[in-house]
């Protein structure tokens with residue numbers, strides 16, 4: 136078997152980005168940090184580290200952040216350190232992101248960050264337990280609808296989601312494309328370019344598979360606003 140391209144060919148040099156009035160000029164369509172920062176817990180599965188959220192908060196300057204899937208609390212910790220008001224909940228404490236009642240008493244928020252698909256817990260409402268892709272997309276549509284209900288004017292909804300190869304289905308599952316299409320159907324529109332986040336240190340990089348497929352090494356952050 137060939138050794139593949141030399142490591143020098145595999146190194147990524149990010150292209151220079153056009154200059155804009157952005158307060159975060161290094162935030163471009165590709166986000167790559169080797170370290171995850173000290174927010175939340177790296178041991179929590181599906182945790183993505185804090186720097187992308189930090190940059191998005193600096194760019195959009197929200198006044199109230201909602202994270203309806205707290206996990207280990209990366210977003211919550213970041214908001215605390217930046218003194219940005221944040222409401223955060225998770226199904227593990229019994230509050231479901233797909234139920235309108237979970238949003239009933241919230242102050243308007245202008246930035247609910249992200250969620251992702253990995254198997255967590257036994258609660259049937261857990262997104263990771265959706266039995267089919269159709270069911271998962273239906274639940275995601277429900278969350279987008281719920282999140283929109285309290286979105287302040289000009290507020291943004293950010294979703295971090297990865298495409299993946301599903302061995303059971305034997306095919307690629309283009310979740311980021313499907314999510315964009317779902318969001319547009321639900322009255323949302325992309326607020327910026329999709330942001331490709333390189334997954335340094337991802338748990339899946341330590342697994343092996345007997346089937347041949349081209350592994351993904353990134354996920355995609357999609358930011359939406361009302362259409």
Ligand SMILES: C[S@@+](CC[C@H](N)C(=O)[O-])C[C@H]1O[C@@H](n2cnc3c(N)ncnc32)[C@H](O)[C@@H]1O
Pocket residue numbers: 175176179180181182183203204205206207208209210224225226227230231232233249250251252253255256260261262263
């Ligand atoms: C990718 S993790 C979030 C990681 C988190 N950002 C962190 O800092 O660690 C996804 C979370 O969504 C939660 N979850 C799954 N289904 C849910 C639902 N229906 N309502 C609320 N939370 C849910 C899981 O319990 C899990 O903690």
